[in-house]
Amino acid sequence: MFTLDDKVASVLKKYPYNISFRVRDNIVFLQGEVDSHMEWVEIGLSIGRIRGVEGVVNKITWRGASGKEAREEWRRRVFEEKRNAVVGEYDVVIIGGGVVGAALARELSKYELKTALLEKSTDIAAGTTKANNGMIHAGVEPSRGTLKRMLNVRGNAMYGKLAEELGFRFNRLGSLWLVTPRTLASYRKYLPGLLYNLVLKHVFPWVVKIKGLVNGVRSIKIIRGRRIFELEPFATRDAVAAVYIPSTAVVDPYEVAVALAENAEANGVEIHLETEAVGFIKDGSVIRGVVTNKGVFLCRYVVNSAGLYADEVAALAGSEEYTIHPRKGVLLVFHRDTGVFTRHCLAEIILPQDPYTKGGGINPTVHGNVLWGPTAVEVPDKEDTSVTREEIEHVLNKYSGIVPGFPRDKVIRYFAGVRAATFTEDFVIRPAKWVRNLLHVAGIQSPGLAASPAIAEYAVEKLRGMGLRLKPKTGFNPRRRPMPRAADMSLEELEEKIRMDPAWGRIVCTCEFVSEAEIVEAVRRGAKTLDAVKRRTRAGMGECQGSFCTLETALILSRETGVPLDMLLKEEGRLFNGYVRGEQP
Amino acid sequence: MRDATVIGGGPSGLAAAVWLAEKGYDVAVVEVMGELGGMLTQCIHDGFGTRVFGEALSGPEFSERLVKKARLLGLRTFLNTYVKEVRIGKEFKEVVAVSPAGVQRLQTRVIVYAIGCRERNGFEIRLGGARPAGVYTAGMVQRLVNLYGVLPGRRIVIMGGGDVGMIVARHLHLEGVESILMVFPEAGFAGLPRNVQQCILDFGIPFRPRTVVKKVIGKERVEGVVLTRVDEKWNPVEGTEEFHACDTVVLALGLVPYTGELKLGVRMDPATRGPEVNEFFETSVQGVFAVGNLVQVFDYVDDAFETACIAARGVEKYLNSGLKTAPIRLSPGENVRMLTPQRVEWVDDADVPVFLRPAVEKANVRIVVRNREGRVLGGFFKRYVRPSTLERIEVPRSMLSNLQEVSIDIAED
Numbered sequence: 002m003f004t005l006d007d008k009v010a011s012v013l014k015k016y017p018y019n020i021s022f023r024v025r026d027n028i029v030f031l032q033g034e035v036d037s038h039m040e041w042v043e044i045g046l047s048i049g050r051i052r053g054v055e056g057v058v059n060k061i062t063w064r065g066a067s068g069k070e071a072r073e074e075w076r077r078r079v080f081e082e083k084r085n086a087v088v089g090e091y092d093v094v095i096i097g098g099g100v101v102g103a104a105l106a107r108e109l110s111k112y113e114l115k116t117a118l119l120e121k122s123t124d125i126a127a128g129t130t131k132a133n134n135g136m137i138h139a140g141v142e143p144s145r146g147t148l149k150r151m152l153n154v155r156g157n158a159m160y161g162k163l164a165e166e167l168g169f170r171f172n173r174l175g176s177l178w179l180v181t182p183r184t185l186a187s188y189r190k191y192l193p194g195l196l197y198n199l200v201l202k203h204v205f206p207w208v209v210k211i212k213g214l215v216n217g218v219r220s221i222k223i224i225r226g227r228r229i230f231e232l233e234p235f236a237t238r239d240a241v242a243a244v245y246i247p248s249t250a251v252v253d254p255y256e257v258a259v260a261l262a263e264n265a266e267a268n269g270v271e272i273h274l275e276t277e278a279v280g281f282i283k284d285g286s287v288i289r290g291v292v293t294n295k296g297v298f299l300c301r302y303v304v305n306s307a308g309l310y311a312d313e314v315a316a317l318a319g320s321e322e323y324t325i326h327p328r329k330g331v332l333l334v335f336h337r338d339t340g341v342f343t344r345h346c347l348a349e350i351i352l353p354q355d356p357y358t359k360g361g362g363i364n365p366t367v368h369g370n371v372l373w374g375p376t377a378v379e380v381p382d383k384e385d386t387s388v389t390r391e392e393i394e395h396v397l398n399k400y401s402g403i404v405p406g407f408p409r410d411k412v413i414r415y416f417a418g419v420r421a422a423t424f425t426e427d428f429v430i431r432p433a434k435w436v437r438n439l440l441h442v443a444g445i446q447s448p449g450l451a452a453s454p455a456i457a458e459y460a461v462e463k464l465r466g467m468g469l470r471l472k473p474k475t476g477f478n479p480r481r482r483p484m485p486r487a488a489d490m491s492l493e494e495l496e497e498k499i500r501m502d503p504a505w506g507r508i509v510c511t512c513e514f515v516s517e518a519e520i521v522e523a524v525r526r527g528a529k530t531l532d533a534v535k536r537r538t539r540a541g542m543g544e545c546q547g548s549f550c551t552l553e554t555a556l557i558l559s560r561e562t563g564v565p566l567d568m569l570l571k572e573e574g575r576l577f578n579g580y581v582r583g584e585q586p
Numbered sequence: 587m588r589d590a591t592v593i594g595g596g597p598s599g600l601a602a603a604v605w606l607a608e609k610g611y612d613v614a615v616v617e618v619m620g621e622l623g624g625m626l627t628q629c630i631h632d633g634f635g636t637r638v639f640g641e642a643l644s645g646p647e648f649s650e651r652l653v654k655k656a657r658l659l660g661l662r663t664f665l666n667t668y669v670k671e672v673r674i675g676k677e678f679k680e681v682v683a684v685s686p687a688g689v690q691r692l693q694t695r696v697i698v699y700a701i702g703c704r705e706r707n708g709f710e711i712r713l714g715g716a717r718p719a720g721v722y723t724a725g726m727v728q729r730l731v732n733l734y735g736v737l738p739g740r741r742i743v744i745m746g747g748g749d750v751g752m753i754v755a756r757h758l759h760l761e762g763v764e765s766i767l768m769v770f771p772e773a774g775f776a777g778l779p780r781n782v783q784q785c786i787l788d789f790g791i792p793f794r795p796r797t798v799v800k801k802v803i804g805k806e807r808v809e810g811v812v813l814t815r816v817d818e819k820w821n822p823v824e825g826t827e828e829f830h831a832c833d834t835v836v837l838a839l840g841l842v843p844y845t846g847e848l849k850l851g852v853r854m855d856p857a858t859r860g861p862e863v864n865e866f867f868e869t870s871v872q873g874v875f876a877v878g879n880l881v882q883v884f885d886y887v888d889d890a891f892e893t894a895c896i897a898a899r900g901v902e903k904y905l906n907s908g909l910k911t912a913p914i915r916l917s918p919g920e921n922v923r924m925l926t927p928q929r930v931e932w933v934d935d936a937d938v939p940v941f942l943r944p945a946v947e948k949a950n951v952r953i954v955v956r957n958r959e960g961r962v963l964g965g966f967f968k969r970y971v972r973p974s975t976l977e978r979i980e981v982p983r984s985m986l987s988n989l990q991e992v993s994i995d996i997a998e999d
Contacts, residue, residue, distance in 0.1 A: 567736050
């Protein structure tokens with residue numbers, strides 16, 4: 002029998018570097034130096050793939066890596082300053098207010114518990130969540146034995162009810178995976194002549210369907226010929242078959258996260274924004290309090306759902322069991338005019354997948370726009386959401402084969418998000434190995450949004466297993482009042498609204514038809530920054546990308562929050578810079 | 587029912603409305619902002635109205651004159667009113683508009699769209715890098731500084747060497763920002779020569795031709811840009827990348843007709859990026875006119891004003907059941923980037939004013955009107971043409987009679 006040590010040693014032998022390692026409780030710690038970031042990623046992944054490895058802490062450095070000293074120094078300083086300033090006492094403290102943290106907060110709000118959700122940014126969903134493409138995957142892709150597989154199908158099934166309760170937009174439009182001559186082109190040499198077409202049209206779709214069925218995805222259909230184009234009139238005529246997965250859905254990811262957080266808050270969870278964990282007060286292997294820039298949150302249990310920073314939080318808590326390797330995804334947003342070109346989430350299956358842009362496709366949004374992407378590029382910097390011209394071209398070229406007539410020039414915006422991947426490439430939802438009352442909810446990458454309701458349920462069960470007493474709350478209200486929108490109203494409804502509040506009749510963002518009343522409502526619901534208002538109202542998300550309404554929106558935000566115009570934030574950075582003559586006119 | 591409803595209360599919309607009101611027609615103006623004047627209210631520099639009023643006015647002064655006239659005429663104006671839908675019926679048209687007073691349903695025989703243009707944003711030119719706070723369009727900066735007294739930042743990079751960029755550069759300079767750098771891919775400024783002198787050279791504002799921003803750097807707020815030189819085809823020259831520290835990027839990337847708000851299926855011209863119009867600025871939908879910068883972006887407000895007056899005459903003809911003939915199509919030929927109008931179809935005596943944008947910079951040329959076979963019908967001598975200056979010619983109707991298609995090009999004299 003080979004031990005884990007033997008296996009790790011044999012994998013590392015393949016690399017021309019002197020890399021030392023240590024294994025503790027199935028967690029592999031790597032140390033050494035390599036030439037490039039890509040090698041750092043590659044080595045981490047190859048260790049992560051070893052069966053039995055539960056986590057890779059990759060302490061290898063690469064040439065040119067930038068240090069984290071400044072951030073660590075800041076944390077130490079804030080820790081010393083704030084370690085004695087108690088904010089309150091809680092049963093559970095959740096670190097990280099992405100969609101997972103928000104879903105967890107809401108799940109915990111069903112019980113008699115005092116819970117706090119800490120988010121370092123100025124808004125919920127301001128990290129990875131906000132840059133998601135909004136797809137609620139059906140669950141065909143995850144492989145056997147993964148948590149992803151277990152939680153994706155279940156999460157998908159939970160969305161319908163959740164959307165109804167929380168009043169967020171949800172469209173179960175289904176997905177269509179096209180099989181074209183390109184699908185298996187790399188394997189053509191094994192499939193001579195007509196065999197290729199036969200396999201392509203009649204065998205391969207079944208392989209996909211069976212994989213889905215095994216994962217628990219229902220109602221998958223294989224369609225061929227004219228039927229494909231009845232479903233998707235603009236799809237490439239190269240498609241010889243398609244796998245139709247009706248349970249795929251789309252949502253607006255930040256609307257979901259904000260809705261979850263609002264509902265959690267309404268049910269008693271405290272949400273603390275601009276609150277960043279900098280360290281822990283511990284008693285042996287038990288956390289007694291989370292120290293933040295706002296003070297100490299004394300607590301009995303801690304959930305680490307800190308996304309891209311989950312590894313650093315785990316390290317601060319004394320249970321570093323994984324390293325996050327940031328993986329960037331670029332998405333292009335198309336004008337709403339292009340909505341007619343796609344009715345489903347569309348993708349072309351091409352095997353083997355290009356490791357740098359695996360998956361992705363053409364996805365309609367709940368707002369009628371269309372998204373292309375995302376890419377998947379390993380980046381050294383957790384906050385590298387830059388987009389280059391080359392990346393835009395790459396996405397345009399990659400997907401234009403799916404819908405050849407799609408107007409490629411109708412891109413109105415592009416953005417990137419960074420996935421919080423671990424080297425084991427699965428969700429990490431388990432009690433910490435070396436801290437008794439810490440639960441990891443980390444490594445949540447695709448299909449994390451789809452799985453998030455199930456992740457929350459699963460995580461709460463883990464907390465129960467760790468000894469948390471869960472007594473259902475009698476007054477739990479599962480419902481949230483949806484954000485009212487002028488764009489969704491009939492003229493009569495809008496007229497009625499205007500009669501009660503004339504601000505409904507003042508349209509601030511004309512591209513997206515957003516009224517002043519919606520901006521005021523967003524502020525009342527907790528939006529403090531321009532981007533927070535934008536995410537809740539869509540002001541600035543249309544054709545002109547805010548060149549008309551940014552200032553108008555900022556003026557309303559300033560009036561409603563009492564923050565002077567020149568002090569307003571976009572997200573974390575200041576929008577403007579002082580008055581022209583040094584003082585407010 | 588009204589004779590005409592003008593959508594947009596900027597200079598073009600007001601000009602059309604005032605013209606019609608003076609003639610006794612029942613007109614209303616619908617404006618989305620809280621005051622009339624459109625973009626002119628934020629243009630506090632001077633140089634407006636040299637042709638219309640015979641003197642150089644500031645933007646607010648120019649619009650004030652029109653607003654006063656409108657008031658004297660008792661013109662009906664709907665402020666803070668946004669047109670949500672337009673319904674085209676056989677007998678009349680209906681403008682459905684939303685305002686704090688409620689939902690208005692305005693019945694009208696004619697609609698005049700005068701909703702102007704919008705600024706091109708960074709996404710349209712595929713600006714790369716991060717998207718932190720501190721990247722704004724020039725028009726927004728102008729509004730911010732001139733109307734609210736707030737500076738966007740202290741160390742500014744302006745992308746684009748057109749008129750808007752130059753004017754904003756001067757304002758920011760006068761308001762005391764620490765540094766300004768203008769960059770643009772062309773070999774020289776793309777705007778009017780007078781602006782180059784009065785806005786840039788007079789104040790010694792630094793600028794770099796054949797230079798573009800490759801990417802924006804910054805996490806929360808802009809921290810700088812990576813500049814790169816470009817060749818004549820605007821392709822980046824390798825090895826010329828350079829970091830330039832700044833806290834603000836101002837995008838002066840040009841204007842495009844704001845057609846996103848045209849709520850009906852009018853035919854568009856891909857060259858002007860505005861709706862196709864006939865010689866009286868009527869769109870492809872009968873009784874719906876489009877004027878000013880919505881049709882094509884003009885250099886001077888005086889030109890936009892002019893189109894409104896021409897359109898107003900067309901509105902009058904329409905209301906009085908003027909006659910039309912088979913349309914004569916006008917298309918841009920060699921060395922012409924775009925032109926307006928795209929067709930001539932009314933029965934009328936007056937010459938047809940044609941606005942065209944040269945695609946070349948040349949001295950001593952002739953703007954030539956040709957028939958489909960390429961035969962020259964007439965020519966107009968010009969001492970100097972350049973893309974930054976819109977040309978206008980008056981084509982006699984006699985030149986166009988009995989034709990179906992005409993092209994207009996710029997040839998050596």
